[in-house]
Amino acid sequence: MLQKLRREFVVITMALVGLVLVVALGSALVSSYMNQSSMVYSALTHGLREDLDFTPRFGDQGDGDEPHGPNWLTLSADVSTDGTIIAKSSYYIDPDVLTQVIAEVLSSSEESGHDANLHLSWMRTQNHTGWRISIVDTQSVDAALARQTATDVVIVLVAMAVLFAIVWVLSAWIMKPIQKSWDSQRRFVSDASHELKTPLAVILANTQILLDDPQMPEETRTWVESTNDEASHMKALVEDLLTLARTDEAQADGAKHVLAFEDVDLSEVVDECAIEFDGVAYERGCSIESDIEPNIHIQADRTQIARAVRTLVDNATKYATKGTAVSVRLKRADRHVVLTVNNASAPMDPDDLEHIFDRFYRSDKARSREETGGFGLGLAICKGIVDAHGGSITAASTAEEGTTFTITL
Numbered sequence: 001m002l003q004k005l006r007r008e009f010v011v012i013t014m015a016l017v018g019l020v021l022v023v024a025l026g027s028a029l030v031s032s033y034m035n036q037s038s039m040v041y042s043a044l045t046h047g048l049r050e051d052l053d054f055t056p057r058f059g060d061q062g063d064g065d066e067p068h069g070p071n072w073l074t075l076s077a078d079v080s081t082d083g084t085i086i087a088k089s090s091y092y093i094d095p096d097v098l099t100q101v102i103a104e105v106l107s108s109s110e111e112s113g114h115d116a117n118l119h120l121s122w123m124r125t126q127n128h129t130g131w132r133i134s135i136v137d138t139q140s141v142d143a144a145l146a147r148q149t150a151t152d153v154v155i156v157l158v159a160m161a162v163l164f165a166i167v168w169v170l171s172a173w174i175m176k177p178i179q180k181s182w183d184s185q186r187r188f189v190s191d192a193s194h195e196l197k198t199p200l201a202v203i204l205a206n207t208q209i210l211l212d213d214p215q216m217p218e219e220t221r222t223w224v225e226s227t228n229d230e231a232s233h234m235k236a237l238v239e240d241l242l243t244l245a246r247t248d249e250a251q252a253d254g255a256k257h258v259l260a261f262e263d264v265d266l267s268e269v270v271d272e273c274a275i276e277f278d279g280v281a282y283e284r285g286c287s288i289e290s291d292i293e294p295n296i297h298i299q300a301d302r303t304q305i306a307r308a309v310r311t312l313v314d315n316a317t318k319y320a321t322k323g324t325a326v327s328v329r330l331k332r333a334d335r336h337v338v339l340t341v342n343n344a345s346a347p348m349d350p351d352d353l354e355h356i357f358d359r360f361y362r363s364d365k366a367r368s369r370e371e372t373g374g375f376g377l378g379l380a381i382c383k384g385i386v387d388a389h390g391g392s393i394t395a396a397s398t399a400e401e402g403t404t405f406t407i408t409l
Contacts, residue, residue, distance in 0.1 A: 005175070005178070006171045006172070006175050009167075009171050009174070009175075010164070010167050010168055010171050013163075013167045013171075014160065014163060014164060014167060017163055018156070018160055018163075021155075021156055021159055021160075022156060025152040025155060025156065026152075028148075028152075029145075029148055029149060029152055032144075032145065032148060033145060036141045036144070036145065040121050040136055040138055040141065041112075041123075043074050043134075043136045044074075044112065044121060044122070044123040044134045044136055045123065045134070046074070046134075047074040047075070047076040047123070047134030047135070047136065048076065048123060048125050048132050048134045074134065074135065074136050074137075075098075075134070075135045075136075076132065076133070076134050076135075077098075077102070077132075077133050077135070078127065078129045078130070078131070078132055078133075079102055079105075079106070079129070079130055079131045079132075079133055080129060080130040080131075081106075081130045081131070085098075085102070097118060097120075098135075100118075101115065101118065101120055101122060101135060102133065104122075105122050105124050105131070105133055106131070111123065111124055111125070112124070114138070116142070119137065119138050119139035119142050120135055120136065120137060120138065121135070121136045121138050122134065122135045122136075192241075194242070196234070196238050197235075197238055200231055200234055200235045200238065201235075203227070203231045204228065204231050204232065204235065207224050207225075207227050207228035207231065208228065210224045211224055211225065211228065237377070240377040240378075240381060241377075243307075243381050243384075244359070244377065244380065244381055244384055247304075247381065247384030247385055247387070247388050260301050260302075260303070261299050261300060261301060262299070262300070262301075262302060263297055263298075263299060264297065264298055264299070264300045264301075264302045264305060265295070265296070265297055266296045266297065266298050266300070266305070266330065266337060266339075266409075267292050267293060267294050267295060267296045267330060269302065269305060269306050269309060270290070270292050270309055270328065270330045270339060271290065271292050272306070273306065273309045273310050273313050273328075274288050274290040274292070274313065274328045276310070276313075277310070277313045277314060277317055280314070280317055281317040281320075281326060284317050284318065284320070284322075285320075285322035285323060286317055286320040286321070286322060286323065286324050286325060286326055286343070287324075287325045287326070288313070288317070288325065288326045288328060289325045289326070289327050289328070290327075290328045290329070291327070291328070291329045291330075291331075292328070292329070292330045293330055293331050293332060296330060296332060296337055298337060298409055300389055300409075301385075301389070304385045304388070304389075305385065305389065307381070307382075307385060308381075308382045308385040308386055308407065309339065311378045311379065311381065311382040312339075312341040312382060312405050312407070313326065313328060313341055314378070315341075315378060315379065315405075316328075316341045316342070316343040316403070316405070317343070319343060319345045319403070320343035320344060320345055321343075321344050321345055321346075324343065324344035325344075326341065326342070326343045327340070327341070327342040327343070328340075328341050329341075329342075333408075336408050336409060337408070337409045338406060338407070338408050338409075339406070339407040339409075340404055340405070340406045340407075341404070341405045342401070342402055342403065342404040342405075343402050343403055344402040345397075345402050345403050346399075347397045347398055347399045347402075347403070348395075348397035348403060353395055353396075353397055356379055356395050357379050357380055357382075357383040357393070357395075358380065359377060359380040360377065360380075386407055386409070389409060390409070391407060391408055391409040392407075392408050393405065393406065393407050393408075394406050394408075
């Protein structure tokens with residue numbers, strides 16, 4: 001979990017800083033583009049007003065009213081409606097290129113445009129001969145913008161690489177106190193659970209001895225049976241806490257160092273669980289329908305993965321509407337294995353569904369332990385087991401389809 005938290009911290013930090021960097025450099029690039037576009041527009045409008053008898057000079061900036069900027073190569077031409085050049089300024093341009101541009105200008109429905117392939121911008125206006133066309137060579141502008149774009153991309157990539165290294169090291173330092181607190185909590189749960197096992201075993205043994213005494217008064221027997229039942233519940237809770245501590249350790253230290261991974265026939269495991277709860281389902285007024293694809297093998301801890309499957313099937317039969325069937329399906333899906341357990345039941349509240357895998361959480365409809373026989377740890381343990389195996393578990397509930405739990409491995 002802490003590794004996931006660390007990755008999320010790095011991703012969020014990188015995203016925020018990267019966004020700021022992209023916005024800053026992007027704004028500068030857009031500003032440069034707008035400035036260059038404004039200067040090109042000024043050069044084009046100047047060309048439309050230019051006297052064609054005037055010989056333009058490279059770098060001529062007009063009458064001083066135009067904004068200062070880079071040197072422009074501008075050509076102005078008067079063209080008839082059929083594309084014949086009547087007059088043009090003396091700036092040389094390849095005749096074929098000029099013919100191509102004029103054809104493009106006359107066929108366009110716009111009054112101005114830009115040919116990215118030729119690096120030429122143009123503007124037109126009607127006059128007494130047909131059209132006055134102004135053309136500006138923007139190759140230097142396009143090249144400058146391309147260089148700036150490439151530079152910005154390199155800056156972003158280098159900055160993000162350096163930032164990633166810094167944030168990754170920083171995240172390890174930030175996570176140290178969280179890791180320490182998490183380890184302390186995990187050790188406390190594990191140690192406390194272990195310490196409780198011995199006195200609970202003694203209590204259960206003593207109450208059983210008392211219950212085996214035929215001379216015990218019935219009134220006393222009632223109290224002893226109550227003590228024995230509560231001690232049994234406490235033992236189950238301790239075992240659940242130990243299982244949670246073990247799955248937490250598997251997620252923190254690596255599952256292969258904690259769980260006994262082996263080749264497991266998951267089809268066989270799921271089938272055994274379905275058969276195991278068939279009688280339980282009958283007693284609860286429902287049935288189990290299984291659709292299990294054979295010979296699905298995975299690397300897993302057989303005991304733990306079987307417990308996860310049992311938890312889902314037990315939960316489904318416990319809350320299924322009487323007279324309905326609990327569906328247990330196991331299928332391959334691409335490179336994954338998907339197990340779904342569905343029951344027909346009243347739809348769960350969205351708030352309950354959001355917290356369904358939280359520890360000690362029970363919905364209002366299942367708040368009483370006497371009714372459910374649990375502590376709200378079953379699904380939390382199931383999720384811990386699935387997470388430790390690198391999988392995912394989800395829950396969905398609708399009035400039409402009932403409640404469905406899906407494990408993907």
